[in-house]
Amino acid sequence: MSQPSTPMPSLRNPLTLIVATTPVTSTQTGTTKRTLLGIGKNGTLPWPRIKSDMNFFARVTTRSPETKLNAMIMGRKTYYSVPKSLRPLKDRLNVVVTRDATGSVKDEVEKDVARQKEKDAEKGGDKKLPQRDALVSGGLEDALTALAQRSTGDDVENVFVIGGGEIYASSLRLSGAFGAGLRILMTRVVKKQIASGEKDDGEFDCDTFFPLSDDDLNDAEKWREASAAEVSRWVGEEVSPDWTDDGDVSIKVVGYERLS
Incomplete structure (x- = not known):
């Protein structure tokens, strides 16, 4: 008699891709235009430093119950793009x-x-010290399995994917427990004139793109755009x-949930 298979561990909350994007118009065959979502240029961000979004990212990714950590x-x-003095992020x-x-x-x-x-x-004294923890994995699913096991043990609360492009693409190919209900928390970035409706001076130049386009996200059979109130519940503010x-x-935070 065959033994029953061990159920695959699952995450406590849906896997969330957190990303900032900017619209880039791409002309395909003929005059067909498609809006791509740019995320990088020459290994860095294509737009100036956005302090409010950086602070939002830090708050969302650190917000968890006192006895747990987000991953x-x-x-x-992406890890090496963090200044050495700050990594791993506390x-x-x-x-x-x-x-x-x-290896190395x-x-x-x-x-x-x-x-x-x-x-x-050395500088802690009587202060509460930051929590420092990191692990290295040879693949996305291996990493998620390890995190799911820690989640079961009440150690990990939320799991975010923060880039780069290959990791985003691998995440979007996930199926089963890890891919179910996958969320995207996206900060949309445009030049200020575009958002205000005034004449603009063009788009940001990008050479790296999010794996999904706006056309993909507008497919109502595959994705649902969450309301601002729902996104607020996701992030806790x-x-x-x-x-x-x-x-x-100009920036706006939006959320999407995968339907299939």
């Missing part, structure tokens, strides 16, 4: 997905954790349905 899954390049479980899961990347991540813990201890200005750009 952030990222590729090697008060979150940093999960680095790389083919070099047992793992060694460097472990050294980063040890260095930050030593620095925190009020999210405005309107565009807001920050320097030379």
Whole structure:
């Protein structure tokens, strides 16, 4: 008699891709136009530093019950894009997905954790020290399985995917327990003139794009756009349905939930 298979562990809450994008018009065959979602240029962001969105990202990814941590899954390049003095980012479980899961990347991540813990201890005194934790995995599903096991043990609360493009694409190909109800928390970024309806001076130049276009997200059989009130419940703070200005750009936070 065959033994019953062990059920696959699942995450406590739906997997959430958190990303900032800007619309880029692409002309395909003939005059057909498609709106792509740009996320990068030359290995960095295509728009000026947006302090309000960076603060929003930090609040959302760190907000969890006191006894738990949120996890952030990222590729090697995304991890290395964080200044060395800040990585791994505090008060979150940093999960680095790389083919070099047992070699130099793992060694460097472990050294980063040890260095930050030593620095925190030196200046801590009576202060509550930041939580520092990171792990390295050879694949996205392996990382999610490890996090699901920790979630079952009341250790991990929310799991976010923060980039880059290959990790986003792999996440969107997930099926089964990890892919069910997958969410996208997206900060849309445009030049201020576009949002206000005035004449604009063009789009941001991008060479890296989110795997989905606006056309894909508008497919009502596959994706549902959440209301601002619903997104507010996702993130634990009020999210405005309107565009807001920050320097030379305007931003708006939107959410999507996968239906199939």
